[in-house]
Amino acid sequence: MVTGATKGIGRAIAERLALEGADLAVCARNRDDVAKTVVALRTMGVRAIGGAVDVSDETALKTWIDSAVSELGGLDVLVPNVSAIVVGDSDEAWRGAFEVDIMGTIHTVNAALPYLEKSDAAAIVAINTVSALFHFGGVRAYNSMKMALLNYMSNLAHELAPKGIRVNSVAPGTIYFEGGVQHQREVETPELFKSVLAKIPMGRMGTPKEVADAAVFLASPLASYIVGTNLLIDGGLTPSVQY
Amino acid sequence: MVMKPQLVALLEAMAALGLKPMHELSPVAAREQLEGAVRARDITPIELGRIEEQNIPGPSGDITVRVYRPEGAEGAVGALVYYHGGGHVVGSLDTHDYACRAICRDAGIVVMSVDYRMGPEAKFPAAVDDCYAATKWLSDNAEAMGVRADRIAVGGDSAGGNLALVVSLMSRDTDDRLNIVFQLLVYPVMDYIGGTPTYETYGNGYGPLVAESVPWFRKHYFTSEDDLADWRASPARATTFAGLPPALLISAECDILAYEGRECAERLAVDGVACEHVDFEGMIHAFFTMAPLLDDSIAAQALAADRLRTVLS
Numbered sequence: 001m002v003t004g005a006t007k008g009i010g011r012a013i014a015e016r017l018a019l020e021g022a023d024l025a026v027c028a029r030n031r032d033d034v035a036k037t038v039v040a041l042r043t044m045g046v047r048a049i050g051g052a053v054d055v056s057d058e059t060a061l062k063t064w065i066d067s068a069v070s071e072l073g074g075l076d077v078l079v080p081n082v083s084a085i086v087v088g089d090s091d092e093a094w095r096g097a098f099e100v101d102i103m104g105t106i107h108t109v110n111a112a113l114p115y116l117e118k119s120d121a122a123a124i125v126a127i128n129t130v131s132a133l134f135h136f137g138g139v140r141a142y143n144s145m146k147m148a149l150l151n152y153m154s155n156l157a158h159e160l161a162p163k164g165i166r167v168n169s170v171a172p173g174t175i176y177f178e179g180g181v182q183h184q185r186e187v188e189t190p191e192l193f194k195s196v197l198a199k200i201p202m203g204r205m206g207t208p209k210e211v212a213d214a215a216v217f218l219a220s221p222l223a224s225y226i227v228g229t230n231l232l233i234d235g236g237l238t239p240s241v242q243y
Numbered sequence: 244m245v246m247k248p249q250l251v252a253l254l255e256a257m258a259a260l261g262l263k264p265m266h267e268l269s270p271v272a273a274r275e276q277l278e279g280a281v282r283a284r285d286i287t288p289i290e291l292g293r294i295e296e297q298n299i300p301g302p303s304g305d306i307t308v309r310v311y312r313p314e315g316a317e318g319a320v321g322a323l324v325y326y327h328g329g330g331h332v333v334g335s336l337d338t339h340d341y342a343c344r345a346i347c348r349d350a351g352i353v354v355m356s357v358d359y360r361m362g363p364e365a366k367f368p369a370a371v372d373d374c375y376a377a378t379k380w381l382s383d384n385a386e387a388m389g390v391r392a393d394r395i396a397v398g399g400d401s402a403g404g405n406l407a408l409v410v411s412l413m414s415r416d417t418d419d420r421l422n423i424v425f426q427l428l429v430y431p432v433m434d435y436i437g438g439t440p441t442y443e444t445y446g447n448g449y450g451p452l453v454a455e456s457v458p459w460f461r462k463h464y465f466t467s468e469d470d471l472a473d474w475r476a477s478p479a480r481a482t483t484f485a486g487l488p489p490a491l492l493i494s495a496e497c498d499i500l501a502y503e504g505r506e507c508a509e510r511l512a513v514d515g516v517a518c519e520h521v522d523f524e525g526m527i528h529a530f531f532t533m534a535p536l537l538d539d540s541i542a543a544q545a546l547a548a549d550r551l552r553t554v555l556s
Binding site: 023031032035039041042043045046047048049071072073 | 442472506
């Protein structure tokens with residue numbers, strides 16, 4: 001199950017999971033985007049279903065998760081991917097980011113947990129960001145929310161490990177795709193875009209697929225002993241020593 | 244998830260005929276098997292005012308249509324253009340004769356059943372082109388046919404439901420102004436790729452259609468897998484359903500197509516199309532054409548006729 005799966009990293013993760021033969025339940029707010037994504041996934045030869053869901057609507061979210069799991073007959077992997085990506089600093093920005101990034105994720109996890117507990121290969125992979133880890137982009141809701149989520153996921157990992165549910169995060173750096181934040185930046189503030197690009201040791205931005213490969217690795221039995229980690233996928237952007 | 248006892252008994256009787264899954268047969272043998280199974284039911288046909296076959300001009304030779312006219316119909320009446328099911332490979336005017344008669348009688352309308360070309364002899368989009376041409380022909384010749392040009396509906400089951408939706412979409416997007424006022428969609432094939440949960444849940448053991456047969460239909464109907472992405476093949480891929488006529492969507496609970504039927508109904512509603520969705524519990528694919536041997540089939544045909552009577556009168 002991947003939330004926010006019609007574009008960018010979420011879409012790439014859904015497709016990567018489909019490539020591995022996983023049946024998929026995906027959601028996003030835009031119904032037409034969901035329908036197109038579902039068709040694309042079915043074309044890859046797996047069963048796929050979708051819902052037009054806003055994760056900040058707890059009731060609708062829970063209803064959708066319950067019905068999706070019932071339709072597909074179980075849940076093994078949850079990727080709560082939705083983020084409002086709020087870069088503002090107003091009261092409204094903070095509250096909006098909190099509702100979607102924090103409460104949306106918590107409600108997604110809570111609704112999915114009873115089903116994950118029944119799986120013998122249960123995993124949660126959350127999408128974080130390297131901009132939670134060092135000074136990047138200044139004072140804004142996004143970075144702080146992601147840092148809070150990192151703490152939440154880390155504690156969740158310890159709490160759920162005895163139940164056989166592995167919880168991990170991936171932290172993408174600057175990921176470029178059509179219509180994404182970096183693409184917008186390239187068009188609207190090309191100087192800023194260039195300065196960001198110059199900070200990346202690998203000299204390029206990453207692709208959604210590169211994040212998806214790592215996320216699906218963590219979700220898979222190949223990562224069967226990895227719990228509570230935050231895997232950086234940033235081309236070396238993060239300046240601090242990783243440990 | 245449990246089939247109704249009357250249906251189980253009927254399926255057991257069918258099993259005694261020793262029918263094979265379609266994908267184990269050639270298209271010709273599969274057609275003969277279906278025709279034979281329908282003939283074996285030995286049903287007394289419903290008497291109507293008039294039943295005539297005629298050839299009408301099509302995009303690639305004539306198309307045979309069978310026109311059912313209700314008893315006592317005077318002057319111009321509404322009409323349903325009906326496309327039979329059978330995965331665009333099997334089925335005929337005969338296999339769907341009882342359903343057409345029942346709808347004609349109970350709705351008091353003309354029913355024109357279309358013997359469209361099928362695969363593998365005529366690949367996609369031949370069936371689509373024939374069905375559209377036949378519908379346009381009735382619209383153009385409504386007066387001569389004793390039909391009201393502003394009271395024409397399209398309908399069909401399974402592949403026929405697929406064709407009905409596709410004809411509606413084509414009509415919406417062209418200047419032909421066919422003025423289709425209603426769609427009868429009985430477990431329509433929305434997307435030939437499958438991939439919905441009900442393909443697994445009801446993939447085997449729920450009547451004559453098994454999930455394993457779908458690739459067989461695809462192989463015979465399409466020239467290449469690329470055709471699947473065409474909305475005329477898989478109408479789920481149409482950009483929007485907005486602007487389509489109101490619809491009655493009938494689905495069967497224990498059908499591999501149940502999930503896409505539900506998706507279709509939801510999408511029609513969200514796109515602003517009045518859609519009444521009636522799911523028949525404990526029923527399977529093809530139940531719609533099992534009347535008069537199955538009560539739910541009689542009920543489904545009566546439901547369709549009732550809505551058509553209301554809309555087309």
